[in-house]
Amino acid sequence: MIAFSANPCKNGGSWNGEKCECQENYNGPLCEFLADIIEIENVEATVNVSVRITSQKYSDNLKDNTSDAFKTFSRDFEQQMDIIYDDVDGYKGVEITSIRNGSIIVDHDVIITVTDSEEFSPDYLAETVKKIEKSLKNTTCTNSTGGNCTGFTFDSSQVTVQEAVITDVCGSLVPDNLKQYYKLTFTNNKAICASICHQARNDSLKCGTGKCGMTNSGPKCYCDLTDGYWYLGDFCTIAIHKNGLIGGLSATLILLFLCLLALTVYMTWFKKTTKEYLRKREDEENKIISEKWADDDFEWHSSEIITVVNTGTTNFDNPINEGESYTTDVTPGLESVF
Structure with a gap:
């Protein structure tokens, strides 16, 4: 067992004397990896709706979401829409996105929440959109007392309902610099926030025989080292045969040794030959000088x-x-x- 004098664990993990105890959604020996899968309890979708209210007049104060006029209108609108959307499965509330002139045109999102992600199928969402549109077109008054309309009056012919859009909540569950690597993914039995390392995603990062890990700086491939091969490269796609590499290095070293040996022998021979040549040349010069002195007639x-x-x-x-x-x-x- 390795003893540490200081806490070696990362990302808020703590050392218990034997191993790191990681925070939620972190794993690894030192809690260095963010989880490939982050569980989510609820799945949300929004349906953008535009309705025309004829019972009130538009004012510029309604464009300012900090004004009292906007706050009062927003409160009343939300209360009345809760009545209209009450029979829509998974209805959670509405959120005003804009208020326009004409008399008053209100653009708002209808928020749908489902705890069982299996129900969040395309057919389910399409059926939800139909229910919202039907509820609005069948309602002209949001509230009535004794046959008199005390709430908003709608123009049922001016109703626009867009397709449902699933809200990706994954960005709020991971660090800001890693948001781009996570997205909402539907599996066979549930919805998850899956990292780019997870195989459930069609665009998952492929690391060959290695494994993808989500670090604090982004995804990274960790290559395998098997009995027969070393795998290298950013995506572990370069396979090097261990025996072949060792054999090649051995042959290279032997060849290098033989080259050095041959060079040593050659240099020794060259020095000896040069020395003999210089000695013979000196002897010949001395002989020529002696003969010249003997031939001179002095x-x-x-x-x-x-x-x-x-x-x-x-x-x-x-x-x-x-x-x-x-x-x-x-x-x-x-x-x-x-």
Whole structure:
């Protein structure tokens, strides 16, 4: 068992001494993953409806949802519409979206809530829309006493009912930066908020043989490591055979070793050959120099005899004793000897 001096758990999880106890909708050894499925109790749908009220006159104050006129009108309208929509299955209430002139045209959403998501089929929603439209067209007065209309009076010919739209509540159940990765998804038995990692979605993220996990920064593929393969890449689509990789690396290392060995042998041979070549070249140069000195015709004489070539008699004045002179005989045929 690994002991931690501080709480290693993420996303609000707590360490109990043995493992992390995660907050709701989080899982993983360190509570690092947001759940792929978030359960929802109720499923909502809205039906946009437009009705024309002829019993009251329009005023600009009705455009301001902070004005007293709007608040009073809104309260009365909601009370009267609760009466009209009372027989609609799953009716929860109405929400005014806009008030327009003519006499008063009220655009509002009829909110339908169903606890059993199996009932939220296209047929069920279509039938709900028909009930809403029928209730409005069969009602001209929302409340009457003694035959007199005390509530709103409707123009039954000016009723518009749109198709039902299922409300995606998933965005309110996850962090803001992860809203884009969750959406309302209907399975065989219920409605769930499914992440992009969940296979129930048609656009689920495919991670090959790996597993998709929803982290705080978004979805991420975690690749498998099997006995025979390593899986790599953003989507675990690159399969590397372990034995093949090990064999390839071994062969590469052996080839590299042989190349280094051959290079070492070559360098040793090259240095030895170069050394022998330089030695032979030096010997040859020394031999050539010796032979050249032997072939040169030089005659060595005593430094005491100097013979100068001259056909006549040369007189040299004695620089020491003026007036005295001497004569030197020169042997013909020699330039100089030194």
